[in-house]
Amino acid sequence: MSPTVPDTLKRVIVIGSTGAGKSTLAHALAALIGGVHIELDAYNFLPGWETRPVDDMRALVADAVQAERWAACGNYGKLRDIVWPLADTAVWLDYPLPRILWRLTRRSLARSITRENLWNSGNRENFLRQLRWNTDSLYYWAITTRKRRAAQYETLFASPPYDRIHLVRLTSVRATQSWLEAVRMAYPERSG
Numbered sequence: 001m002s003p004t005v006p007d008t009l010k011r012v013i014v015i016g017s018t019g020a021g022k023s024t025l026a027h028a029l030a031a032l033i034g035g036v037h038i039e040l041d042a043y044n045f046l047p048g049w050e051t052r053p054v055d056d057m058r059a060l061v062a063d064a065v066q067a068e069r070w071a072a073c074g075n076y077g078k079l080r081d082i083v084w085p086l087a088d089t090a091v092w093l094d095y096p097l098p099r100i101l102w103r104l105t106r107r108s109l110a111r112s113i114t115r116e117n118l119w120n121s122g123n124r125e126n127f128l129r130q131l132r133w134n135t136d137s138l139y140y141w142a143i144t145t146r147k148r149r150a151a152q153y154e155t156l157f158a159s160p161p162y163d164r165i166h167l168v169r170l171t172s173v174r175a176t177q178s179w180l181e182a183v184r185m186a187y188p189e190r191s192g
Contacts, residue, residue, distance in 0.1 A: 003179050005186045006166040008088045009033055014073040016093030018142045019104030025091065026073035032183055035069025040076050042119035049123055054078055089166045092153060100142050
């Protein structure tokens with residue numbers, strides 16, 4: 001069964017494993033719906049990979065999600081009670097682990113080589129550091145959180161208050177591309 005495009009697509013949360021492509025998809029969706037892209041990592045990380053105090057982060061995100069239209073991306077449980085109640089749609093990138101690891105490798109290598117400045121924070125990814133097996137490694141996060149997060153999302157979307165959110169669960173890059181094209185067709189006035 002092909003994932004459907006909801007009738008209302010104004011406030012979207014994109015979730016999934018580290019490296020699945022949440023930011024890329026949320027950026028594209030924000031453009032299609034004429035909204036803002038809210039990258040939750042940008043609210044979390046300060047220069048030097050320091051994390052923003054939780055209360056400060058929550059206040060900034062609470063302000064950002066007051067926009068009429070947005071596409072947010074991230075898996076922050078500490079922000080769920082702020083972001084999810086306002087979302088009409090959740091897009092879950094639930095790709096197989098080998099696909100996630102391939103995408104993560106490609107992204108991390110590119111960011112390391114280009115010295116990309118992440119979230120205008122001055123932070124840069126170090127590919128070799130990602131290969132260490134510890135909580136600073138994106139590979140560690142992708143591998144150790146995937147199953148637990150999947151079970152958690154299944155439970156959350158099956159019961160109030162989040163069962164009212166239109167869930168689009170995409171299990172392949174091809175399905176994601178097809179769904180995004182369906183969104184373009186459903187919202188042509190904004191995508192042109």
